[in-house]
Amino acid sequence: MRKLLIWLPLGLFITFLVVFATGLISPESKTIPSKMVGKPMPPFALGPGLPGKPGLSSAELANGQPHLVNVFASWCVPCIAEAPQLRQLAEAGVPIYGIAIRDRPEDLARFIARNGDPFRAIGGDPNSSVQIALGSSGVPETFLVDGKGIIRRQHIGAINPEDVPGIMSALGDAR
Amino acid sequence: MRNWLHPVLLGALALLLSTPVLADSLMPAAKYADKQLADPAKEHQAKVLMETIRCLVCQGQSIADSNAEMAGDMRALIRTRIEAGEKPEAIRAWLIERYGDWVSFKPPLDKLTWPLYALPALFLVLGIWIVSGRLKRRRKA
Numbered sequence: 121m122r123k124l125l126i127w128l129p130l131g132l133f134i135t136f137l138v139v140f141a142t143g144l145i146s147p148e149s150k151t152i153p154s155k156m157v158g159k160p161m162p163p164f165a166l167g168p169g170l171p172g173k174p175g176l177s178s179a180e181l182a183n184g185q186p187h188l189v190n191v192f193a194s195w196c197v198p199c200i201a202e203a204p205q206l207r208q209l210a211e212a213g214v215p216i217y218g219i220a221i222r223d224r225p226e227d228l229a230r231f232i233a234r235n236g237d238p239f240r241a242i243g244g245d246p247n248s249s250v251q252i253a254l255g256s257s258g259v260p261e262t263f264l265v266d267g268k269g270i271i272r273r274q275h276i277g278a279i280n281p282e283d284v285p286g287i288m289s290a291l292g293d294a295r
Numbered sequence: 296m297r298n299w300l301h302p303v304l305l306g307a308l309a310l311l312l313s314t315p316v317l318a319d320s321l322m323p324a325a326k327y328a329d330k331q332l333a334d335p336a337k338e339h340q341a342k343v344l345m346e347t348i349r350c351l352v353c354q355g356q357s358i359a360d361s362n363a364e365m366a367g368d369m370r371a372l373i374r375t376r377i378e379a380g381e382k383p384e385a386i387r388a389w390l391i392e393r394y395g396d397w398v399s400f401k402p403p404l405d406k407l408t409w410p411l412y413a414l415p416a417l418f419l420v421l422g423i424w425i426v427s428g429r430l431k432r433r434r435k436a
Contacts (some may be wrong), residue, residue: 135416151353152420155395222320222364245326248368257351257365 151276154255155265160271161189162253166243169220170228176243182269187215187295188287189263190239192250194200194223194231196259202278203235209284210238214291218242221251221259262287268293319364327374328367334378341374344383347400348390350374357400 165177181187189204192199210216218238220228245251254263265271272294332338344360352363358370376386390398402408
């Protein structure tokens with residue numbers, strides 16, 4: 121027993137070494153899901169992010185119809201990648217509302233001119249306050265909100281072509 | 296000489312011309328992102344809280360340490376709310392409600408985290424027991 125016990129510290133040391141080495145070699149890249157999924161949309165009222173287009177308030181989102189709230193920005197590269205998918209969803213009749221994070225109207229106008237406009241309204245969030253209230257940790261992120269204004273689902277990162285059918289069926293379930 | 300300089304120069308040029316993938320906005324930082332509150336007591340409260348709130352972008356850093364734009368916006372949010380008279384722990388709870396315990400560097404005591412608090416005490420007791428046993432044996436010898 122004592123003879124075996126003498127190897128215990130070495131064994132523990134090697135265990136620690138392996139744990140730390142795996143953590144260093146392949147650090148976990150963590151996405152932080154919002155804890156607001158399943159809860160009502162936090163109350164907010166944002167002014168228009170783009171002149172000539174309406175702003176967005178949380179009250180408008182509880183209108184009996186499920187919709188998507190897309191957290192995006194003109195300075196965000198993956199937002200360009202998901203633009204065709206958003207257009208496709210908008211063409212299929214899905215109401216999409218935008219929240220533009222830390223954006224300037226002129227940059228947003230250029231972004232919309234280049235990538236199309238799938239949005240019914242765009243709220244400007246110049247200091248990320250609504251983004252933080254939503255528990256969102258980056259751009260782009262898309263929240264699926266049901267007709268009662270309850271957040272049903274959060275999509276972190278760009279919406280890729282293969283994500284579209286899942287979002288369509290989730291929208292159907294939220295009806 | 297000419298043969299190896301060429302690709303090096305080309306590489307340097309490519310680095311100069313490329314833009315980083317993690318883009319930042321063109322907007323200036325929020326007012327209270329890097330500006331202290333006028334009241335030192337309130338600024339101290341805000342600072343203590345900011346040091347224990349985790350940045351969502353550079354995940355190992357607190358928002359007090361991080362240069363990420365979102366961390367700046369979170370600092371501004373905390374300072375504004377403390378200025379308005381909100382208690383730091385209420386703001387922490389508000390953030391945890393959104394991002395989970397993950398966002399706080401001060402883990403709560405619950406059925407998952409109790410070993411964090413209990414194990415150091417347990418190891419201390421174990422250490423005292425081992426040392427006292429050894430001392431007793433040495434005195435006998």
